[in-house]
Amino acid sequence: xxxxxxxxxxxxxxxxxxxxxxxxxxxxxxxxxxxxxxxxxxxxxxxxxxxxxxxxxxxxxxxxxxxxxxxxxxxxxxxxxxxxxxxxxxxxxxxxxxxxxxxxxxxxxxxxxxxxxxxxxxxxxxxxxxxxxxxxxxxxxxx
Amino acid sequence: xxxxxxxxxxxxxxxxxxxxxxxxxxxxxxxxxxxxxxxxxxxxxxxxxxxxxxxxxxxxxxxxxxxxxxxxxxxxxxxxxxxxxxxxxxxxxxxxxxxxxxxxxxxxxxxxxxxxxxxxxxxxxxxxxxxxxxx
Numbered sequence: 313x314x315x316x317x318x319x320x321x322x323x324x325x326x327x328x329x330x331x332x333x334x335x336x337x338x339x340x341x342x343x344x345x346x347x348x349x350x351x352x353x354x355x356x357x358x359x360x361x362x363x364x365x366x367x368x369x370x371x372x373x374x375x376x377x378x379x380x381x382x383x384x385x386x387x388x389x390x391x392x393x394x395x396x397x398x399x400x401x402x403x404x405x406x407x408x409x410x411x412x413x414x415x416x417x418x419x420x421x422x423x424x425x426x427x428x429x430x431x432x433x434x435x436x437x438x439x440x441x442x443x444x445x446x447x448x449x450x451x452x453x454x455x
Numbered sequence: 456x457x458x459x460x461x462x463x464x465x466x467x468x469x470x471x472x473x474x475x476x477x478x479x480x481x482x483x484x485x486x487x488x489x490x491x492x493x494x495x496x497x498x499x500x501x502x503x504x505x506x507x508x509x510x511x512x513x514x515x516x517x518x519x520x521x522x523x524x525x526x527x528x529x530x531x532x533x534x535x536x537x538x539x540x541x542x543x544x545x546x547x548x549x550x551x552x553x554x555x556x557x558x559x560x561x562x563x564x565x566x567x568x569x570x571x572x573x574x575x576x577x578x579x580x581x582x583x584x585x586x587x588x589x590x
Contacts, residue, residue, distance in 0.1 A: 333488060343524045344533060345531065349525075432553065439535070441539060
């Protein structure tokens with residue numbers, strides 16, 4: 313199944329979460345802003361295109377991804393593409409062949425890589441624009 | 456007539472005290488959380504500053520603050536409104552403090568050289584912005 317390359321402004325994007333501590337924080341109030349810092353091996357912020365994938369397929373992909381890393385998938389921080397792409401950020405479809413055709417990245421402005429203040433600003437904006445969606449959204453049992 | 460016990464008389468306060476206690480517990484566990492997450496452990500200076508500022512923030516606006524380590528060795532004290540705004544203090548391992556306020560459609564970032572330089576009224580005003588948005 314191929315997802316369209318163009319990402320519509322209303323599309324929901326999900327940042328997968330595999331930290332039990334942060335899942336508790338998300339259920340209680342909201343995720344840490346650190347969930348929206350690019351990880352060491354990422355050029356952008358990895359997200360799943362939830363609208364395109366649909367709930368069951370998005371969960372299957374996320375469960376498999378985290379299982380391969382020896383982690384547990386708890387849910388997503390969800391935001392719409394329009395918000396993800398504000399303030400100089402871009403959202404780019406980056407499908408992973410044979411694994412995740414619904415993969416995308418939120419790409420921060422190049423200056424954010426050199427400027428820690430700017431990185432933190434983006435992380436706070438993205439976190440505040442997101443809301444928690446537990447894996448049970450897909451009808452799955454809690455881990 | 457029997458006087459109510461202090462617990463009966465002040466249940467909201469008891470709940471808020473629980474919020475502070477749990478946030479302090481998260482702070483106590485921040486170094487272990489950083490180690491488990493394979494990120495740099497925050498310094499004792501960052502932890503001490505976070506303890507001081509957490510108390511000041513709780514005094515300004517009692518609520519549950521989220522406390523956690525960052526990948527850069529900071530301690531974050533985070534007050535998300537859940538409605539698209541937040542106040543976040545980042546206590547750096549070198550002793551500096553960054554205050555990020557995202558509220559009313561605008562974002563502000565202020566740096567302080569030390570926790571003692573963070574004015575109480577700045578914290579109070581920032582946190583009151585979150586409460587005002589809820590009204």
